[in-house]
Amino acid sequence: MTSTIERPFRYEKLQQSGKARRGVFHTPHGPVQTPAFMPVGTQGTVKGLEIGLVRETGAEMILGNTYHLSLRPGEQIVRELGGLHEFSGWKGPILTDSGGFQIFSLAQMAKITEEGAVFRSHIDGSKISLSPERSIEIQEALGSDVAMVLDHVVSLPNEAKVIREACDRSIRWAARCQQAATRADQAQFAIVQGGLDENLRVYCAEELGELEFPGYAIGGLSVGEPPPEMYRILDATCPVLPADRPRYLMGVGRPEDLLEGIRRGVDLFDCVMPTRNGRNALAFTDEGTLRLRNAKYQTDRRPISPTSPERVRQHSRGYIRHLFMAKEMLGPILLTLQNLAYYQQLMAGARQAIEEDRFEAFYEQKMNGWRNGDE
């Protein structure tokens, strides 16, 4: 058995139920039980929650972001403050995205060349350039455990030629990221692109597989395509990815998308949905979503759900509705807690169902609850 020093990153598959995998992803900051959901902590904080509360929801790994943290406060300041773990207080594994998605979604007037991307900061309009090498330099200064390679994300739908060129560039950039690595305690995950073209996705996954990354992400989805299209791409891509490496579906998704992803062999997920919707008065439960500003909850004395975390379950729906109507800070905090805990409970249930080889039954039970629940 090789020590964790020689192989600080290792994915161990424990059980399978159909294509659903139960595993453990070992990192220098501890193991991650998979399938796992990673809360998004873009600017070094999961919005609205003190970091101990994030841990209390059951999360084992969180996200940070290269684009945001390099613009503010700057990766050298984060490094001088001890790196992202000490900076944020999160002691477990941290994954940082490379900035590839933010160039496409946030930056202004981005120009992409083979060298990298040049764009204007969305904060102060200053000119920024981000190359594969620069992205890795930032992520190594941040000190995350997993660094995503810089990829060229294009909007969908798009011309086949544009998608193909961005996919080929992403493969070349992934190799450049690998060459730029200097830290043995940071793993890089490659990102499969290729739009909604199954053949291009398979080609991209095979090319990146040749480069032997410690983990593989499926990117370029959850960018507006219909869910069945995303599932079709997963059906084509997952089987081609190395079976002994973690598979991470970026930016996904709703609770049903997580189960559909797990059914197809995905191990890791991240999404702003539970936190962003929590701040906007939407609660995820086994009976579907509750929009707490709805007048029907005004005198509803029930908790959000019987399985809500105690800090949330102690309050009525009517009280939480009041908090949102009064624009009190506690409203977004309570529903962020509710939604992150719900996503973690869903992952824990999925892990147990895979262990007991009954994932399909678990999937059907959850889908029925969400379909038939009282909104």
Ligand SMILES: Cc1cccc2c(=O)nc(N)[nH]c12
């Ligand atoms: C955060 C995110 C969501 C969704 C897709 C992507 C992607 O394709 N590439 C990167 N680097 N990040 C993504």
